[in-house]
Amino acid sequence: MSDKIPVVININNKDVTLNIESRLLLVDLLRNNLELKGTHIGCDTSQCGSCMVMIDGKCIKSCSILAVQCNKKSIKTIESIGKENNLSNVQKAFNENHGLQCGFCTPGFIMTAIECKKNNLSTEEEVREFLDGNFCRCTGYQNIVKSIISFLKMP
Ligand code: FES
Ligand code: FES
Known part of the structure; x- marks a missing residue:
């Protein structure tokens, strides 16, 4: 059976x-x-x-x-979030702010960034706290946080 x-x-x-x-x-x-x-x-x-x-x-x-x-x-x-030749705003923000190095963690951070926006987060402190469940082994997080803040400011 x-x-x-x-x-x-x-x-x-x-x-x-x-x-x-x-x-x-x-x-x-x-x-x-x-x-x-x-x-x-x-x-x-x-x-x-x-x-x-x-x-x-x-x-x-x-x-x-x-x-x-x-x-x-x-x-x-992540496959539903933008395309290689037509990046979504969140992907543009990561690209422009150098929010990745090897990129392994990036799909997870992109999904979390979208939820940050849904939850109307705005400050660096709020974003850092929200990122508690995402690890990056390359960047030191600074540019990831910068990318997300920049995405949060987009319309
Ligand atoms: S693979 Fe799911 S949290 Fe690490
Ligand atoms: S960019 Fe390499 S693990 Fe985050």
Whole structure:
């Protein structure tokens, strides 16, 4: 008997019907089953935030939730945020303020930056506190914070 469970998940504005194992993590569904490799895995302790996605408009670490728990939910990954030749404002802000070096952590920070804006954050202190769940191993955070503040000021 198969232990697969049928789910329908809206991923980047498209309903996707899947049969998945109950133990499958959302991050593995995105990366391995759906080839959405922009969502990264940077730790095995749910600390780094590289796997951050939006579920029903809220940032969630996709390594900390089972894919079956996302049945009938709406997920946005980094692939839905702008295109290489048509960057979104948040990507422009990171680009202009040198908010990345190797870029491994960047998808997670971009998703968190979008939530900062949704939550109407404005000060450096608020942004730094909100970034508690995202690690960057290269930049020292200064330019990431600068990028997000610049994004928050955009219309
Ligand atoms: S891979 Fe999810 S928090 Fe690090
Ligand atoms: S830019 Fe390299 S980990 Fe953040």
